[in-house]
Structure formats: C-alpha cells, structure tokens
Amino acid sequence: MTGLPLTPSxxxxxxxxxxxxxxxxxxxxxxxxxxxxxxTGRLLDGEGTPVPxxxxxxxxxxxxxxxxxxxxxxxxxxxxxxxxxxGRCPTGPDGSYRIVTLRPGALPxxxxxxxxxxxxxxxxxxxxxxxxxTRIYFPDEEEANVDDPVLSAVDPARxxxxxxxxxxxxxxxxxxxxxxxxxxxxxxxxx
Amino acid sequence: xxxxxxxPPAGLILPSxxxxxxxxxxxxxxxxxxxxxxxxxxxxLLIPQRLTEITxxxxxxxxxxxxxxxLTTQHAGEPLGERIIVTGRVLDSDGRAIPDTLVEIWQxxxxxxxxxxxxxxxxxxxxxFVGVGRCVxxxxxxxxxxxxxxxxxxxxxxxxxxxxxxxxxxxxxxxxTQRLVTQMYFPDDPLFEYDPxxxxxxxxxxxxxxxxxxxxxxxxxxxxxxYEWDIVLRGSAATVFEEQPVVRKPVARTQGGQR
Numbered sequence: 511m512t513g514l515p516l517t518p519s520x521x522x523x524x525x526x527x528x529x530x531x532x533x534x535x536x537x538x539x540x541x542x543x544x545x546x547x548x549x550t551g552r553l554l555d556g557e558g559t560p561v562p563x564x565x566x567x568x569x570x571x572x573x574x575x576x577x578x579x580x581x582x583x584x585x586x587x588x589x590x591x592x593x594x595x596x597g598r599c600p601t602g603p604d605g606s607y608r609i610v611t612l613r614p615g616a617l618p619x620x621x622x623x624x625x626x627x628x629x630x631x632x633x634x635x636x637x638x639x640x641x642x643x644t645r646i647y648f649p650d651e652e653e654a655n656v657d658d659p660v661l662s663a664v665d666p667a668r669x670x671x672x673x674x675x676x677x678x679x680x681x682x683x684x685x686x687x688x689x690x691x692x693x694x695x696x697x698x699x700x701x
Numbered sequence: 702x703x704x705x706x707x708x709p710p711a712g713l714i715l716p717s718x719x720x721x722x723x724x725x726x727x728x729x730x731x732x733x734x735x736x737x738x739x740x741x742x743x744x745x746l747l748i749p750q751r752l753t754e755i756t757x758x759x760x761x762x763x764x765x766x767x768x769x770x771x772l773t774t775q776h777a778g779e780p781l782g783e784r785i786i787v788t789g790r791v792l793d794s795d796g797r798a799i800p801d802t803l804v805e806i807w808q809x810x811x812x813x814x815x816x817x818x819x820x821x822x823x824x825x826x827x828x829x830f831v832g833v834g835r836c837v838x839x840x841x842x843x844x845x846x847x848x849x850x851x852x853x854x855x856x857x858x859x860x861x862x863x864x865x866x867x868x869x870x871x872x873x874x875x876x877x878t879q880r881l882v883t884q885m886y887f888p889d890d891p892l893f894e895y896d897p898x899x900x901x902x903x904x905x906x907x908x909x910x911x912x913x914x915x916x917x918x919x920x921x922x923x924x925x926x927x928y929e930w931d932i933v934l935r936g937s938a939a940t941v942f943e944e945q946p947v948v949r950k951p952v953a954r955t956q957g958g959q960r
Contacts, residue, residue: 514794514933517910518902519725520884521733523869525815529807529833530871532764556738563819569757569877579756581716581876596758617752620713630753630877637735639726639901641882642745660748690739700720700745701754701878 519640524563526634527600531565535598538568538611539591545573547613549646549674549684552605553633556691560605564635566688568597568609568646570628575615601635616654626654626661630701633688642698646686647673664697671696715755717938718878719794724907732897734858750878757877760803761837770836772808772848780830782811782849784925787885787913790842791872794936798842799879805871806846808832813852813866822854847925853892865892865899872932879934886912887928 522530539546549568553561571577572593578586586593591612599607609629617625629646647655655661661669671694677683688696728740773780787806791799809815809832812824816831834846851866867884874880886899893899893908902908910933919927 514792514796514936515907515910516721516724516794516935517881517883517932518907519881520867520869520898520901520911521735522871522882523884524819525807525809525817526869528815528817528831529805529869556742559738561739567880569753571753577752577756579759579875581755582752583713594758596760618713619751620715625751625753628753632877632880634882635739637733637737637739639728639730639733639736639740639898641880642728642741659751663748664746691742695741695743698741698743698745700747701750 521636521639522565522634524636526563526565530598531600532598535600536608536610538570538594538597538609541610543591543612545612545682546610547682547684548677549609549611549629549686550677551607551674551686551688553601553607553635553688554605554690555637558689558692560603561601561635561690562603562605564601564605564607564633564638566597566599566601566607566609567632567634568611568629569632570595570611570630571614571617573612573615575617575627613648619659621659623659624654624657626651626658628658628660631688633690635690638690642690643701644688644696644698645672646684648684649673649676650681660699668695668697715750715752716876717750718755718876718935719938721935723904724902726898726901727903730897730901732858733901754877757873757875757879759801759875760873761801764803765835765837770834770844770846772806772830772832772834772846774847775831776829778829780810780827780849782827782830782852784847785850786845786847786919786921786925786927787868787930788843788845788919788927789913789930789932791838791844791874791932791934792842793874793879793934797936798838798840799874799934800838800840800842802838802842802873802875804836804838804844806834806848806868808848808868809851809854809866811849811852813854824852824854850887850926853890858897863892863895865890865896870932872934874934881932881934883932884911885930888912888915
C-alpha cells in the first residue's frame with residue numbers, strides 16, 4: 511500500500527431511517543422466487559432490550575456458491591434469477607429485521623477446502639461507532655459446518671450464536687437473533 | 702437441504718485488504734453513552750478474508766437518479782439555509798479511485814432538525830428539505846452533492862451536549878471489507894472539542910480526516926459555497942494474511958446507565 515490514511519468510521523446514528531432503507535432492501539430476491547428463504551431475527555442490546563434504530567445488511571454467494579463480482583474468478587452462475595446477493599433491513603420498534611433470499615451454496619476457499627453456506631452480516635446502530643460483522647450459518651448443514659474454517663475457529667461454546675434456527679417445521683424459514691453484548695453475545699469477526 | 706459443493710478452481714488467488722488498526726473508534730467509548738449496552742464485550746475474532754469478504758455489492762445503476770444528488774430540488778420550493786456543494790473522491794489506500802460506487806448521505810436541515818419521528822429537538826422542520834441524497838462515483842471516483850449546510854443540534858448524551866454540524870455518509874467500495882459508514886464535518890466547528898463521537902477516534906490526526914475543506918474554487922459564484930472531502934477505504938494489504946491464533950479474553954463489563 512502507498513499508505514493514503516484511511517477515513518475513520520462514525521456511528522450511523524439514530525436517524526438512518528430517513529436515508530438508508532430501500533423499498534426492496536430486505537428482498538435479495540423477489541418474495542415469490544421459487545426456493546426463497548426468509549431469515550428473521552431481532553437485534554438486542556446487553557440487557558436483552560430490542561435495538562429499534564439499527565440496520566442489518568447481508569452479503570452472500572448465490573446458490574452455486576458464486577459471486578457476481580470481478581474478484582470471483584468464476585463469476586455468477588448466470589442462471590437468470592434476479593439475485594442481488596445483498597440485503598438491507600432497518601430494525602423495527604421490536605428490534606426485528608427480515609431478509610428474503612436464496613440459500614447460498616458452499617464456497618471454495620483459497621486453501622483448497624470449502625466454506626459452509628453462510629451470509630456475511632454487517633450490523634449498524636446508534637451506539638455502534640463502527641459496524642460489527644458476523645455470519646449466519648444454516649442448522650441443516652451439519653457436515654459442512656463441521657468442516658467450515660471460520661466456525662471451527664470459534665469457541666465451541668459460542669458456535670451456536672452463528673447458526674440460524676429453523677423456524678418451526680418450515681424449511682424455508684429461519685431465525686437468527688443478534689445479541690450485541692452479554693452472556694449469549696453473538697460472535698463478531700474482524701474481517 | 703443439499704447443496705452442491707463447487708470444485709475449488711485451481712489456484713484460487715484472492716486480493717486481500719489491509720486491516721485498519723488504530724483508525725476507527727473503539728466500540729466501547731464511555732464518553733458516548735449509547736455504547737454502554739451496545740458495544741460487544743468480547744474482542745472480534747480475526748478471520749482471513751475469503752470470497753465473501755473480498756467481494757461485495759456493486760450497486761448504483763438503476764438505484765440512483767441524477768436528481769438524487771441535489772437535495773435542494775427535491776420539493777416544491779427551495780429549502781432554507783446556506784446552499785453548499787459537497788464533493789470529493791472515493792479512493793482506496795493504494796490511491797486508486799473507486800468508480801461506479803454508491804454514495805448515500807443523510808443530514809439535518811439548516812436548523813439542526815432531522816425529518817424523523819424520534820427527533821424532538823424544538824427546531825423547525827423545513828417542508829422543502831428531507832435531507833437524503835444518493836449518487837454514484839464517476840470514472841475518477843468523484844461524487845458531488847448539492848445541499849444546504851446542516852445545523853448543529855443538541856442531543857442528550859450529557860448536560861448541554863451538541864453535535865457539530867455533520868453529514869452522514871454510507872460507502873460500499875467494491876468489497877465487503879471496504880464497507881464504511883461515517884460522518885463528514887465542516888472546518889473550524891467550535892463544537893469539535895466537546896463532541897464524544899468525533900473524539901472517539903483515538904488519533905487526533907485521524908479525526909481531522911473527517912473534516913471537509915472549504916475551497917473557493919469549488920464555489921459557484923453568486924450561488925453556492927463549496928467543500929471538498931475525500932474518502933479513503935481499505936486498500937490492499939501489505940503482506941499476505943496468515944492465520945494467527947486468536948486470544949479470546951472475556952471482558953467484564955459494567956452495566957452502567959445508558960440512554
């Protein structure tokens with residue numbers, strides 16, 4: 511690097527709702543897309559109180575484990591679906607968010623292994639001076655999760671904070687709560 | 702549900718991004734009281750950058766209309782306040798321009814009031830100003846907004862707390878690692894020294910990088926003043942990242958007062 515100094519982060523503040531929500535933000539794919547899944551959850555503070563002025567963003571591979579991006583040498587799978595890969599949802603008064611997307615595929619890793627299907631998540635809120643980053647994994651990917659290089663680096667006692675919970679018997683619905691602080695604090699990553 | 706693991710392409714080589722150290726504010730910044738119950742108590746786990754981190758949404762086309770960059774013409778009449786031009790370049794730390802990237806801004810009006818239900822500062826709303834703008838950087842990484850200078854406003858962080866005038870910025874760059882939300886300030890604001898959010902940045906020189914520069918050459922005579930502010934996102938890492946053991950240390954937290 512030539513060393514232009516970086517611009518520091520500041521909090522998103524309490525008023526992000528005037529500028530950042532998009533009508534189609536939570537829908538990474540249109541709701542009626544075959545196979546679409548819904549991930550819902552709540553953003554909670556250190557006392558378990560809902561955070562009503564936060565924002566959740568997700569970024570993920572497509573169902574074939576590819577990215578429509580020049581730095582993925584494989585590119586998108588090009589199956590013609592309207593898949594944006596990116597989701598954005600402000601939290602509601604009860605701290606809740608909702609993302610409608612397709613299940614990501616497993617991904618190749620530069621070390622030759624595989625990463626289990628996952629979504630990268632950015633969390634922004636008043637009171638967070640920088641975003642915090644976590645990942646959402648799937649509960650029905652036990653085998654892939656065991657081999658995942660990120661999950662396996664996490665303290666086993668805390669891994670479940672990164673794995674979504676099947677919502678009832680519906681295989682298209684998942685819950686993923688994000689706890690910013692406290693006993694069951696979600697694992698956050700330095701990327 | 703079964704997924705079909707793709708075969709790893711031979712020799713998958715990915716870019717890697719530098720890791721900011723000592724640039725961003727610590728999440729636990731007691732002077733900013735809202736951090737007390739929201740800052741994670743444990744340090745984040747360092748992970749290598751893989752495909753999900755070195756890619757990111759390339760948004761812009763179709764999401765932004767040219768008129769979105771002028772916050773003074775979005776309503777029936779003209780907003781009150783000092784009309785300004787805010788422009789600059791989005792770069793990475795290697796000095797490369799980041800073209801075609803979405804820049805989103807939001808701000809208070811000239812009286813220091815946000816068009817938001819939870820802003821109860823007793824200052825007037827302006828029916829001709831919402832305070833939201835978007836644009837996409839050009840081939841040289843340049844963005845440009847026309848807006849009005851936001852006012853300072855009180856907040857209840859501590860007795861007689863006021864935020865210096867600022868514009869919120871949201872940036873994507875081209876990779877998940879580069880995502881940045883921050884605030885741009887104006888030169889010579891007397892409130893800097895009292896603001897725990899501005900001062901949460903540990904390095905005083907880094908704080909200065911959030912302050913725009915007045916430039917007479919950017920003004921439009923008889924019409925608007927001009928400010929320039931460049932934004933630098935993470936560039937390439939100097940060395941290839943190698944996995945290191947991560948020390949996890951639970952941190953005891955005091956559950957003090959909050960707002």
